[in-house]
Amino acid sequence: MLVALSGGADSLALAAAVAFEAPRAGMRAGAVVVDHGLQEGSAGVAERAAEQARGLGLDPVLVRRVVVAARRSGGPEAAARTARYAALEEARAELGAAAILTAHTRDDQAEQVLLGLARGSGSRAISGIPPMRGAILRPFLGLSRATTERACAAQALEPWRDPHNADRSYARVRVRSSIMPALERELGPGVAANLARSAELAREDADALDALAAQLHARAVRPGDGRVELDVAVLAAAAPALRNRVIRRAASEGFGAQLNREHTLAVAALVVDWRGQGPIDVPGVWAVRVADRVMLVARDRDRDRGPGARAGAGPGAGSDAGAEPGPTEGPSEERRTT
Template sequence: MTPRLPPLDPAVAEIRLALRRALGSGESAVARRSDVPLALVALSGGADSLALAAAAAHEARAGGHRFGAEVVDHGLQEGSADVAERAAGQARALGLDPVLVRPVDVDAADPDGPEAAARRARYAALEAAADETGAAAILTAHTRDDQAEQVLLGLSRGSGTRSIAGIPPRRGRILRPLLGVPRSSTEAACAAQGLDPWTDPQNADPAFARVRARISVLPVLERELGPGAAAALARSAEQAREDADALDGMVDECIEELVEFAEAGIAVLIPALAANPAAIRHRVIRRVARDEFGALLSRTHTLEIDRLITEWRGQGPLTVPGATVVRAGERLVFTAATPFEREQESHGRVPPRR
């Protein structure tokens, strides 16, 4: 008589299924590679990445994929090297191979702050490890709760559809299988499998905006608006991403048709651009400024430029970050700002001129 297997814990099953679906996607970077491709789990030792590592180990035993892990030591906390080695030991015990530990230098003076600097250093290390090992994919363990936090942060910045589209499920060879899985499931999966996750003290430090969203804002939404607020925010991110992707595709087509090189810079054909809705016009303006001049325009700057198209009354050129914009007949002409103009703009001394 065949012995009956114990029932599979629902949280463990949920994470395994999420990973299987990500790996089996027709557009997955993993699915397009060799017969037995390698994927690296970005492992911190916390509950989310440890649960993902355990699911990866199960999939490896089932065949079809190989899984390794990389642990990035940011060196920002005392004892971080010990934490990294502990996580690496857990990955090896699960059967992942290869398991890499990589210390990185985080620029403490980064103008975007320590979180952004650590994120850039981490992803650079993960990409380098994938290059070295020939990995087809890098798996990160962002959960539905992370997605909800990201949407809240995007809403607070007020920077448009792309900002509230949240964390993308894939970008290049980065795959995020757990974006539909709540953090409670990763914690439950670790408990069910006897895994001992590390608790990062920075995850409770209210000095970080993301932590404040996690421990102060989301619980209030769940309590005051009803359970499911985090899931609703994550669904909103999916819909916003679909809309943003569609609009970006339309902008690509517009730029091919409307943008041409001018003697001193880039010109956009005004009559054809004016026939488009504001969402397209504004995206074309921002894309030209970003791609050609490295300028990240605020909404105020974008609207001022748009008035050269829709409310033309002979107003003079506008100086915006990185560029000067002027209407010349039927063309909107962008030219690179002079060093003096850039310096004045950086000090807020050159507002848009009307």
């Protein structure tokens, strides 16, 4: 297994724990340090982290320099995260490692839940950081950040203090430095643990609903030539939580479109509240009701003609197929960025 090591207290404590436990479990353990090149002196920080990992007995220890591409959405944190996980997966595949361990703590989880709530997200986002995703394992989600700090101090380890973790231009830093302390002060201790517990409950619910929605998706969705067709009768009989998941999944898998709550409800209205309204324009997708189907088509195709022209080519097209488009709808953790 490989530890994703930034040199901060969380990952350094994890590296020490893994170095101690892995031999006793009959496993080999190494580390990967990702240098994002976003701060002056980042190469030195990466090498210092690697030195401490080697001193703990981890082997091999790799240092990988990545290029963080500019992104229009998500900001530098998201771009750094994408580059980081790509480098970690590349190292895992190269070495044949079974897993990559990251050091996200209960505090990270609480911050993630608050950010999800602030965005008005659904249960999947509020479920926070998953303890496992593919080959990524996060064994410290039940531990506080204070615990990792104490672990480093007890073992004379010298964690690096990322200046980005004090930069209040990041929403996560503002949550950590201002919001969480205020919640603890006003509501009492244990807020982080309670938010983490809420994430576990939300994840259980989201997993169950996603499984049911997958069954509904198999019955209700039919991909076609440049379009996706939704069976109105099947979706109308389903609970809203399942119907809306199927609509979002159909748009995402069919066209790479990410629908927010308002977009999803607008498309769902073609299923459960159709009164002859014309096509719905949501990001990346036209949605149009044609007889007993709702059809999704890519918005950038035949833009001037609208989806009705495409709908008319299929079976069951009636007077609705040529309707003009309706009003356009509105648009729709991992903190280390060294």
